[in-house]
Amino acid sequence: MDTIIKNGLVVTASDTFAADVGIAGGVVVQLGQSLHAEGAHVIDASGRYVLPGGVDPHTHLDSPSQQVVTADDFRSGTVAAACGGTTTIIDMCFQRHGESLAEALADWHRRAAGRAVIDYGFHIVVVDLTDQVEAELARLPGEGIPSFKLFMAYKHGPMVDDLTMLRVLEQARDHGGLVLVHAENGDAAFHAQRRLLAEGKTAPRYHAVSRPPRVEAEATARAIALAELVGAPLFVVHVSCGEALEEVLRGRARGVHVRAETCTHYLYTSEADLDRPDFAGAKYVFTPPPRQPHQQAVLWNALADGALQLVSSDHSVFNFHGQKELGRGDFSKIPNGAPGIEERLIGVYQGVQSGKITLNRFVDLVATAPAKLFGLYPRKGTIAIGGDADIVLWNPAAELTITQAALHHQVDYTLYEGLRVRGLPETVLLRGQVIVEGREFVGRAGGGQFLRRARYPK
Ligand SMILES: [Zn+2]
Numbered sequence: 001m002d003t004i005i006k007n008g009l010v011v012t013a014s015d016t017f018a019a020d021v022g023i024a025g026g027v028v029v030q031l032g033q034s035l036h037a038e039g040a041h042v043i044d045a046s047g048r049y050v051l052p053g054g055v056d057p058h059t060h061l062d063s064p065s066q067q068v069v070t071a072d073d074f075r076s077g078t079v080a081a082a083c084g085g086t087t088t089i090i091d092m093c094f095q096r097h098g099e100s101l102a103e104a105l106a107d108w109h110r111r112a113a114g115r116a117v118i119d120y121g122f123h124i125v126v127v128d129l130t131d132q133v134e135a136e137l138a139r140l141p142g143e144g145i146p147s148f149k150l151f152m153a154y155k156h157g158p159m160v161d162d163l164t165m166l167r168v169l170e171q172a173r174d175h176g177g178l179v180l181v182h183a184e185n186g187d188a189a190f191h192a193q194r195r196l197l198a199e200g201k202t203a204p205r206y207h208a209v210s211r212p213p214r215v216e217a218e219a220t221a222r223a224i225a226l227a228e229l230v231g232a233p234l235f236v237v238h239v240s241c242g243e244a245l246e247e248v249l250r251g252r253a254r255g256v257h258v259r260a261e262t263c264t265h266y267l268y269t270s271e272a273d274l275d276r277p278d279f280a281g282a283k284y285v286f287t288p289p290p291r292q293p294h295q296q297a298v299l300w301n302a303l304a305d306g307a308l309q310l311v312s313s314d315h316s317v318f319n320f321h322g323q324k325e326l327g328r329g330d331f332s333k334i335p336n337g338a339p340g341i342e343e344r345l346i347g348v349y350q351g352v353q354s355g356k357i358t359l360n361r362f363v364d365l366v367a368t369a370p371a372k373l374f375g376l377y378p379r380k381g382t383i384a385i386g387g388d389a390d391i392v393l394w395n396p397a398a399e400l401t402i403t404q405a406a407l408h409h410q411v412d413y414t415l416y417e418g419l420r421v422r423g424l425p426e427t428v429l430l431r432g433q434v435i436v437e438g439r440e441f442v443g444r445a446g447g448g449q450f451l452r453r454a455r456y457p458k
Contacts, residue, residue, distance in 0.1 A: 001029060001037035003432055005391065008045025012052065012382050013364035021050060023389040026431035031385060043427065043434075045393050051363055052382050053087025053118075053390030053428065054345050055370040058237055058261065058312030060092050062111040066157070066335050068326070071317045074115035076410035077341055078448060079441045081315075082118050083408045084342035085425030087390035087435075088371070088380050088451065092149055093122040094158070101126075101136040105145070109450065116448030117441070118430055119390075121374070123180060125149040126168055127158045137171040144452025146177050146375050147235075152219040153184035153211075153287060165226050173232035176455025178373070180235045183219035183244065184211055184288055193332045204281035205274040207331045208289035216288045217243035224251035224258050233257040233456060235373065238314050240266045240288040242298040249307060259373060260307075262299050263314045264340045264347040265415055266291065273415075282324040283413050285334040286314070300356045303348075303365055310369040311348050315341035317411035339411050343402065345392075347416070349423045375453030393427040400424055408441065 003023040010019045010031070022030030022037065061077040063070045072080065074091075081089055093108035095101055101124055108122055124145055126133065137148060148168055151158040160168075165181075172179045192210035196202075201209070220236055224247060227234035239245055239260045251258045269290040274281040284290050302308040316337030318324050327334025340347070345366050351357040357365070371381020378387050400406060402416040428436035435443030 001035070001040045003041045003043065004035050004037060005043045005045050005050055005393070006035070008048050008050035008393065010050045010383055011359055011363055013360055013368035016359065021383065021391065023432040026389055028383060028385055028387050028389050031383070043393070047395070047397070048426065049394040049396060050383065051085070051392045051394050052367045053380070053392055053430065054085045054366045055088045055376065055381050056081060056086045056313050056341060056344060057090040057310070057370040057374050058092070058263070058314045059089045059341060060316035060337065063092065063094060063316070065316070065337070068318060068323050068335050070337070071319050071323065071411040072315070072409055074112040075117065075445050077315065078117045078120070080342040080407060080409040082428055082430070082436050082443065083439055083441055085345040085392040085394070085428060086118065086341065087428065087430050088119045088376065090121045090123055090374055092125050094125045095127045097128045099128070101133055101140065112450070114446040117435060117443050117445060118448045119451050120448055121376070121451040121453050123147040123149045125151070125158060126160070126164070129160070129164045129167060134167060134171060137168065137177070138175050141176040141455045146453050146455045147180055148172055148177055149180040149182070151182045152223065153182055153186040153189055155186040155190040159186040162222070162226060165223065166230055169227055169230045169232040173230060176458070178233050178235055178456040179227070180237050181223045182238070183216060183223050183236050185215045185219045188215045188218070197330060197332065202330050204279065204285055204331050204334060205271070207285045207334065208271045208274055211287065211289050213241040213243035213291065216241060217247050220244040221247040224248070224256050227258065228254065228256045236260040237312070238263050238266070238288060239308060241291050241295045245298065245302055245307060259309045261310045261312050262303070262308050263312055264344045265338055266299055267296055267347060269415060270296070279325070279328055280320070282327055282334045283320055283338065283415065285324070285327070285331070285336055286316070286338045287336050300351060303351070304357045304361065309373065311344060311365045312370070313340035313344045315339055317409065319412045321412055338415055339409050339413070340415065342407050342409060343414065343416055345425060346421050346423065350421055353422055375455065376451060389429055389432040391429040392425045394423065395426045396423045398422070398424040398426065
């Protein structure tokens with residue numbers, strides 16, 4: 001054995017037990033009491049939880065969007081992820097109009113290779129469905145890309161029509177893929193934006209007015225109906241409100257195979273944040289928008305009772321200065337998105353602190369469920385013999401006031417400035433190597449590997 005983590009409390013999605021963890025060649029080789037190996041590096045985990053590394057299945061790094069590029073690239077974004085206890089991400093690889101999926105993926109490989117410090121996979125975002133692209137979709141699950149993302153929003157951007165959705169859903173059904181959907185009615189949002197701007201309503205708060213819960217719920221219901229018509233599984237990203245959740249539950253009750261996530265920011269923000277002074281509300285412009293405060297409890301309950309499967313970050317970041325500011329005088333020009341890749345585990349863990357979710361459910365939401373849904377389990381997402389030694393030593397007693405200065409992302413703000421939290425990741429291992437120590441990154445750029453993921457099971 002190269003490394004032994006001693007005296008910790010191992011926590012998985014299903015169990016909590018005192019055990020030492022023996023690591024060799026980057027994988028877990030032994031779990032048991034009083035492990036010993038001559039010459040092994042010993043890490044003392046007394047008073048710490050020993051958790052599987054987080055799996056964040058929804059990020060946007062180095063991603064062109066709305067005439068700008070996200071402020072975190074694969075290096076800064078994955079350093080921040082690692083410092084937050086995440087050891088795997090699945091990033092959204094965007095196809096451009098006229099481009100093949102192979103070209104899009106080659107572009108994303110170039111962005112990530114040599115920079116990512118944790119392991120990564122890609123979802124393919126289908127924007128322009130030609131016959132050639134349809135044929136590529138049939139092959140991708142066998143090549144380690146078993147998930148296809150579609151946007152029902154962003155008219156004149158990546159938005160696709162229902163016919164495209166049906167065709168992509170069929171490819172997923174036939175070849176072991178899973179379709180992820182951004183469910184907002186793009187026509188309804190576009191129509192409301194034009195009307196509001198014509199009335200001189202240009203401030204950030206009108207971003208939420210233009211995309212009320214029904215805009216999300218309608219598209220959620222339609223996506224589920226289309227999946228039902230062709231008999232395909234579906235994953236709804238960033239569910240933000242009870243209205244959309246109701247459609248997920250209704251579809252599931254009819255027997256549709258539909259799974260869904262929410263994001264950390266919906267558990268903490270509300271429409272009132274869009275009214276922050278000096279245009280600071282623009283920092284809270286993401287889609288779907290922040291909702292009424294009562295929705296936070298709806299989402300926590302859904303995470304606790306299994307209605308929602310996981311929490312992603314949807315880390316899609318634009319600097320306030322120079323990027324978000326492009327939307328002064330027109331809320332529709334504020335680049336959409338917010339940071340959260342480092343704050344995700346900490347934010348969800350506060351639900352354990354306050355009794356909303358159990359410790360095991362926390363591990364499931366941030367690591368195990370995403371690994372299972374996206375073809376990475378049991379290599380990732382749990383602590384088991386033969387799995388990668390991606391491990392977080394979590395100090396449940398450590399406290400922090402979240403500030404921009406305490407974080408590692410490259411974007412110039414956090415949504416959680418001033419939030420007092422308890423429970424932090426301290427030491428992080430990626431395939432047996434310590435990459436974070438005392439909340440500081442000690443790994444190397446390019447230490448992350450591309451992950452070929454397994455097909456979605458029928
Ligand atoms: Zn996203």
